[in-house]
Amino acid sequence: MDALRERLLGQMNGTAETVPFDSLAREVFAYQFERNGAYRNYAVARGRTPETVAHWRDIPAIPTDAFKLPRFPLRTFSEAETVKVFRTSGTTRDVRGVHAFNDLRLYETSILRGWEHAGLPVPANPWFLSQSPADAPDSSLVHMFETLRRAHAPGTEGRWLIDGQGHFQTNRLREATATGEPIALFATALALLRWTESNPPLALPEGSWIFETGGYKGVSVTLDKAAFQQQIAAHFFLPVDRLLNEYGMTELSSPFYAWAGETAHRGCPWTRIQVIDPETGEAASDGSPGYLEILDLANLGSVAAIRTQDLAIARGDNAFTLLGRDPGALPRGCSRRSDDLLTRP
Amino acid sequence: MTSTAHRLDALVTQHDALAPWVGEFHRDALIDLLAQQLGSPAALDDWQSRGDTRGRAFPRTPLLHIVSGNTPHAAFQSVFRGLLVGAHNRVKLPSAGLPEFERWIDGLPGELAELIEVRRDLPDVWLDSAAAVIFGNAATIETFRHLLPPGMPRIEHGPKLSLAVIFEADEMAARLVATDVLAHEQRGCLSVQAIYVDGGESAAIGFAGQLAAAMEDARCHAPRPEPLTLSESGAIANARELARFRQANGDAIRLWESAGDTSWTIVFDADPTLSPGPLNGFVTVHPLPATNRLRDALGGEIAHLSTAAIHPFDDSFADRLEPLMIPRVCPLGHSQQPPLFWHHDGRLPLADLVFWRDRA
Numbered sequence: 001m002d003a004l005r006e007r008l009l010g011q012m013n014g015t016a017e018t019v020p021f022d023s024l025a026r027e028v029f030a031y032q033f034e035r036n037g038a039y040r041n042y043a044v045a046r047g048r049t050p051e052t053v054a055h056w057r058d059i060p061a062i063p064t065d066a067f068k069l070p071r072f073p074l075r076t077f078s079e080a081e082t083v084k085v086f087r088t089s090g091t092t093r094d095v096r097g098v099h100a101f102n103d104l105r106l107y108e109t110s111i112l113r114g115w116e117h118a119g120l121p122v123p124a125n126p127w128f129l130s131q132s133p134a135d136a137p138d139s140s141l142v143h144m145f146e147t148l149r150r151a152h153a154p155g156t157e158g159r160w161l162i163d164g165q166g167h168f169q170t171n172r173l174r175e176a177t178a179t180g181e182p183i184a185l186f187a188t189a190l191a192l193l194r195w196t197e198s199n200p201p202l203a204l205p206e207g208s209w210i211f212e213t214g215g216y217k218g219v220s221v222t223l224d225k226a227a228f229q230q231q232i233a234a235h236f237f238l239p240v241d242r243l244l245n246e247y248g249m250t251e252l253s254s255p256f257y258a259w260a261g262e263t264a265h266r267g268c269p270w271t272r273i274q275v276i277d278p279e280t281g282e283a284a285s286d287g288s289p290g291y292l293e294i295l296d297l298a299n300l301g302s303v304a305a306i307r308t309q310d311l312a313i314a315r316g317d318n319a320f321t322l323l324g325r326d327p328g329a330l331p332r333g334c335s336r337r338s339d340d341l342l343t344r345p
Numbered sequence: 346m347t348s349t350a351h352r353l354d355a356l357v358t359q360h361d362a363l364a365p366w367v368g369e370f371h372r373d374a375l376i377d378l379l380a381q382q383l384g385s386p387a388a389l390d391d392w393q394s395r396g397d398t399r400g401r402a403f404p405r406t407p408l409l410h411i412v413s414g415n416t417p418h419a420a421f422q423s424v425f426r427g428l429l430v431g432a433h434n435r436v437k438l439p440s441a442g443l444p445e446f447e448r449w450i451d452g453l454p455g456e457l458a459e460l461i462e463v464r465r466d467l468p469d470v471w472l473d474s475a476a477a478v479i480f481g482n483a484a485t486i487e488t489f490r491h492l493l494p495p496g497m498p499r500i501e502h503g504p505k506l507s508l509a510v511i512f513e514a515d516e517m518a519a520r521l522v523a524t525d526v527l528a529h530e531q532r533g534c535l536s537v538q539a540i541y542v543d544g545g546e547s548a549a550i551g552f553a554g555q556l557a558a559a560m561e562d563a564r565c566h567a568p569r570p571e572p573l574t575l576s577e578s579g580a581i582a583n584a585r586e587l588a589r590f591r592q593a594n595g596d597a598i599r600l601w602e603s604a605g606d607t608s609w610t611i612v613f614d615a616d617p618t619l620s621p622g623p624l625n626g627f628v629t630v631h632p633l634p635a636t637n638r639l640r641d642a643l644g645g646e647i648a649h650l651s652t653a654a655i656h657p658f659d660d661s662f663a664d665r666l667e668p669l670m671i672p673r674v675c676p677l678g679h680s681q682q683p684p685l686f687w688h689h690d691g692r693l694p695l696a697d698l699v700f701w702r703d704r705a
Binding site: 038041042044045046062063065066069072277278279280281289290291307309311325 | 572573575576578579581582583586587589590591592593594595605606607
């Protein structure tokens with residue numbers, strides 16, 4: 001039995017005496033430094049060891065692209081102990097990031113207790129605008145949906161509105177609205193946009209709300225976040241503030257949430273964030289934008305400190321205003337650059 | 346300005362302002378250029394015998410130029426060519442403008458000025474242009490493919506990347522390649538993004554060390570003209586950290602970087618695969634594969650190559666790169682100064698700007 005994992009579970013569940021975050025974070029770093037060879041090598045290259053890290057802010061964050069190099073597995077256990085692998089989304093031609101687990105309890109507990117910490121409504125009547133766990137076994141998002149469904153609505157199997165071939169099950173959601181019972185609709189932003197492009201407006205019962213996550217690069221329209229939220233709310237006849245945005249990623253275990261109209265995404269007590277000025281590598285000054293780094297202690301089996309590719313402004317130690325991928329930065333010039341690899345037809 | 350002679354005279358009066366951007370030129374050279382690309386210097390003035398018929402070239406006018414930021418050469422060259430063939434030129438500048446080009450426009454005499462309109466937006470009335478020359482990255486090219494009327498001929502330039510090949514590594518080569526890497530912050534099609542060094546891994550690593558000193562020196566004398574956006578800095582920082590991760594874990598990679606900022610970055614990578622990078626002073630160094638392996642070793646990006654700057658410049662060295670079929674090979678240090686007569690992206694630039702009518 002892994003004592004540190006049990007203690008972290010105790011912290012999340014509120015069944016153990018509270019340990020200061022900084023102390024626990026440095027313990028997690030030492031644990032990962034000892035067991036995760038690829039991360040240890042990187043930390044040493046950055047001059048960071050358990051002896052030199054004096055504060056959680058000093059724990060070196062790993063770039064998410066490192067999860068795309070399977071020859072350097074970022075895990076604290078052997079391959080034989082792997083019980084679950086989540087992969088980042090992408091086409092067959094893209095290199096997909098891999099996040100492996102030897103135990104899903106921290107991951108699932110973080111989702112459920114994090115939901116409570118955020119004060120989010122119980123999804124008693126959930127529908128999922130996504131594929132099922134059977135059709136998307138390596139999707140961390142679908143696993144999150146299923147975790148929430150099992151915990152909050154155990155009698156609701158089979159409410160997956162995208163089939164194995166990627167087709168919408170249009171009529172099922174329409175039929176579900178006929179009961180008048182409020183619906184919690186879980187979806188990616190991209191799926192919602194595609195739904196609205198191919199289906200007539202649908203009034204969800206009063207009291208319904210929508211969980212949405214992710215970007216929508218690749219759709220035919222250009223929308224800022226507020227316009228997107230207004231479009232979705234109008235399509236489903238909901239007030240805009242009934243849209244809940246989740247910020248999460250395959251490389252993390254703990255999500256951050258913000259209702260539409262709120263200025264900051266909030267995390268749970270076992271997470272911290274930093275915003276880094278990429279030009280200097282130092283923390284951005286208060287109120288200034290920079291690159292978001294997240295320290296997620298639920299990521300015990302891989303790497304707790306993750307350097308994202310998103311811009312944000314820090315709002316305290318575990319909340320941030322998300323700016324996304326630098327909306328004001330238009331690529332300049334006619335030079336082919338690394339981003340062009342992503343837009344190749 | 347209806348006659349070619351009149352246009353030549355007007356362009357020659359602009360020599361001092363234009364030569365830094367389009368290369369050295371004089372009246373006779375422009376006549377030669379017209380002869381080379383249109384068959385006759387009078388092709389735009391009169392019906393010229395062509396085999397069993399007579400043909401005359403007419404400019405595609407009005408001619409729309411979509412030019413990108415931070416690479417003024419492209420704007421000057423494109424409009425220069427438009428003026429040479431007698432087109433009325435509509436120039437859409439990037440939203441941030443293009444100061445060097447705008448200063449030139451402001452100082453033009455009336456007869457040339459009336460042939461050029463400049464805006465930072467794209468008004469609907471410009472959508473009736475006879476053709477469009479488009480410079481830009483993949484997103485820009487794609488945007489204008491959808492924005493412009495389907496029947497409008499488009500001459501697209503970009504996105505491209507360029508490389509350098511060092512056959513004799515020395516300090517001079519390091520200084521010259523630093524020039525090619527840092528000019529215009531690598532935002533042009535002619536910007537060197539990867540360097541291949543003859544002589545194997547140790548030669549490449551040794552050259553990368555020399556280049557680090559040259560890059561540091563170049564940045565000391567000529568710092569970045571403007572700060573990077575967060576995304577641009579972030580792309581460099583991310584690429585650096587990924588290189589550091591790979592090096593720490595045993596990949597044949599080494600990293601040299603400016604201290605305290607992202608001014609310059611060099612990554613030696615034993616893997617010769619050509620990949621576009623985050624730009625703004627970021628370059629990779631690789632061992633040069635054997636000629637018979639070049640195409641496979643560099644990979645699919647060779648389809649986007651524009652220029653190879655080689656050192657020393659010699660046909661025997663250029664011939665070793667023949668398997669890559671690169672449109673242009675030039676001396677190191679000159680990648681960003683294409684000559685007047687160059688075949689831009691392998692095409693005859695003036696020929697793209699005219700259409701032909703025949704009269705039997």
